[in-house]
Amino acid sequence: MSESSIRVQARLKDGITQVKALINHPMETGARKNAQGELVPAHFIEEVQCKHKDQLVMNAIWSGGISQNPYLSFNFKGGEVGDTLTVSWTDNLGKSDSVEAQIR
Structure with missing residues (x-):
C-alpha cells in the first residue's frame, strides 16, 4: 500500500502512553447482501497488534x-517521549498493513 490504512496518535501523560488508532477497512461480516441479493464475502480484520521496543504491548x-x-x-506503561511504536493488522484474506508512530 502506498499510503497506510492506519492513522495513529500516541501521547505520554503521567507515565502512561495513550494510543489512538483509526483503521480504514471495510469489515464485512459475510452476512450482508448487496443490491442484487447476493452475499457480500466476509472481509474483516482478525488481529491487531502494537509493539513498543519490539515488545508486544497490545494484541486484539x-x-x-x-x-x-x-x-x-x-x-500502556513504559513508553517515553520520542519512542517508536508499530501498529499492525492482518485480515481474513491475508492482507495486512502496519505503521510506525512516535510517542509525543
Whole structure:
C-alpha cells in the first residue's frame, strides 16, 4: 500500500502512553447482501497488534462483528517521549498493513 490504512496518535501523560488508532477497512461480516441479493464475502480484520521496543504491548483478536473503519484506543506503561511504536493488522484474506508512530 502506498499510503497506510492506519492513522495513529500516541501521547505520554503521567507515565502512561495513550494510543489512538483509526483503521480504514471495510469489515464485512459475510452476512450482508448487496443490491442484487447476493452475499457480500466476509472481509474483516482478525488481529491487531502494537509493539513498543519490539515488545508486544497490545494484541486484539477481532471478528466480523467490528464496525467498518474501526477506532481503537488503549494505554500502556513504559513508553517515553520520542519512542517508536508499530501498529499492525492482518485480515481474513491475508492482507495486512502496519505503521510506525512516535510517542509525543
